[in-house]
Amino acid sequence: MDTEILELEMFLPYRLNRLADAVSREFSKIYRDRHGLTRPEWRALAGLGQHGTMTATAIGEQSAMHKTKVSRAVAELERRKWLVRTQDPADRRVENLTLTKKGESVYRELVPMAKAYEQTLLARMSARERNDVASGIRAIEAALLK
Amino acid sequence: MDTEILELEMFLPYRLNRLADAVSREFSKIYRDRHGLTRPEWRALAGLGQHGTMTATAIGEQSAMHKTKVSRAVAELERRKWLVRTQDPADRRVENLTLTKKGESVYRELVPMAKAYEQTLLARMSARERNDVASGIRAIEAALLK
DNA sequence: CCAAATTCGTTTCATCTGTAACCATTGAAA
DNA sequence: TTTCAATGGTTACAGATGAAACGAATTTGG
Structure with a gap:
């Protein structure tokens, strides 16, 4: 009776991790090298750059981060004076976070670099492949919700 | 002059991370709950289950893990007596790692569960979508090598 | 109204991680 | 040979992480 083998290199969870890791590692150089950001x-x-003002909870929801991660990230951005907190007048548990001029200027610097990175990746593909990437990702996202 | 915005939810590095994270988190329950594996x-x-015998370096290459991660994982599997190390006679720096009966039996238990998990995900898609997933992933993998 | 449950956000603690330094062994160069 | 670089693998250290507990404010259900 022969053992059933799993080919790790073809296993979906592993492949996704590998991809995400490689892509992120490469992209992270941009914000890490230029600004020492995590x-x-x-x-x-x-x-915050995208939405203007958000609560910490909202940031966590949008970017799929644990609330402790958000808490620490926000604390660091505040320390750098890239954002300010203002108490919500209607609910004093809530903090409304907004980028300062300085924070905005970093955001405006990074956005084009982020888009450029994405474009270089996509530019290495055929139109057909780009399409497969888009719908493949959408398919997995949808499958996870079912 | 209006600021250029990045839509994070549509940004490839972010989406890949989100997907990989969600899929892995779900799948990890299998080996974590049943055996407390990381x-x-x-x-x-x-x-090791797939290849029989490997060196730590080879494991790192196959599974894209940092050598310290491999070192620690191997140490733990050894502690559980799921694998044994044997000095390579030709090069005494090298350790050949092999699963024990116990390690193999866990492997044989987990493989079908891994495959089943992958199948449930894929089963929620149309044939067309499954195809897009496969070629989309391949396209990104290829783009990363260029 | 009041008590209990919920929510926002922070902090503590134990664990996991990568970098860099390290030891031992091997290979290559002189 | 002898030396020096490269390789296999471990360890020390500092930073990042998530679970759980927490304080403060708010909401809910009697």
């Missing part, structure tokens, strides 16, 4: 910090910055 | 431990087990 990934949670970059994501918090990206969320 | 992901590096699971991967080392999977590598």
